[in-house]
Amino acid sequence: MTDAGSTSGPVAGVIGQPIAHSLSPLIHNTWLKRFGLPGCYERREIAPEYFDRDVRSLLTQEGWVGMNVTLPHKQAACDFCDCLDPAARRLGAVNTIVTLSDGRFEGRNTDLYGFRTNLENAPGWSRTGRDAALVLGAGGAARAVVAALQDLGFRQIFIANRSLDKAQDLALALDYSNSLHAVAWAEIPGLLPKCDFLVNTTSLGMVGQPPLLIDLTRLPTGAFVTDIVYKPLETALLTQARARGNRVVDGLGMLLYQAVPGFQAWFNPPSTPVVDAQLRDNILKAMAV
Structure with a gap:
């Protein structure tokens, strides 16, 4: 499925199982049309x-110049590639494959970039005065989020997960600065007063998933709250945080920004593709169908 784009020129795409729900073709083919570039982006x-x-x-046989990789293939892609970029090596997962000029396949991870860039472009975001973060969840998405928070200079990062051993594994995998602390889910209420940043990386609160049951009463109103879930765009967590005066940012931007580096590598646009209100609106309309 091409969704848009030209049948001539470079071809890239997204692979996974299932994949019919992916919004990536709409993102990349929108940028191809904006730039007037040949090529297309498919699902497989x-x-x-x-x-x-x-x-x-x-x-090789079909000549794709690269691809995005989604569940359940990110680890398999890591093993498949001939070489990895620093982010993929650090996170142990690949979400972007690029065919290099010498024919080798390079695995990259743009999730860290996507999360951080979405945050840095969020209205009201400021890194100043934010020293302690609480991350809900310890799955694959949490790895990129925790790494981004490390890069932003958070001195304390608490990882809360229902399975404490998974949080401990994540802390051990990424803790090069002794800043990560694995904590039990039951410890969340006691940690909230200490935190000025809260992020949900679990699927809780997503359409079709159980709700995320958390009381933000003890969270400082100056804390920033974000959720990587974008279906629904305004999760219950964000609604609760906004109502009490916390600044919030939804998870759609992470999806959009993580697509930027892959598009640049595959289609060589004359400038960086823009994540703007029009693109967000197009995605939201597609989500509503």
Whole structure:
């Protein structure tokens, strides 16, 4: 499925299982049209047992210049690639594959970039005075979020997860500065007063998933709150935080910004593609269908 774009020129796409829900074709094909560039961006469903065979076929026989990788393939993509960029090595996961000029396949991870850039472009965001962060969840998305918070200079980062061992594993994997602390889910109420940044990286609160049950009463009103969930765009967490005066940012921007580096690598636009209100509106309309 191309969704838009030209049948000539470079071809890239997104792979996963399932993949029909992916909004990536709309993002990339919108930018192709804006720049007037040839090429297209497709979806392709690939089963885990055929990952190596099918990905190699796309990149060689079908001539794709690269691809985005989503669940459940990010670890398999890490093992598949000939080399990794620093972010992919650090996180142990690949969400972007680029065919290099020498024919090798480089694995990259743009989730860290997407989360950080979304934050830095959020209205009201300021790094000043934000020293302690609380991260809900310890899955794959949490890795990129925690790494971004480390890069932003947070001195204390608490990782709360229902399975404490997963939080401990994440802290051990990324803690090069002794700033990460794995904590039990039950410790969240006691940590809220200490935190000036709160982020949900779990699927709780997403459409079709159980709610995220958390009382923000003890969170300082000056704390910044974000949720990587974008279906719904305004999660219950963000609604509760906004009502009590906290500044918030939704998760859609992370999806949009993480697409920027891949588009630049595959389609070589004359300038950086822009994440703007029009693109957000197009995505929101597609989500509403």
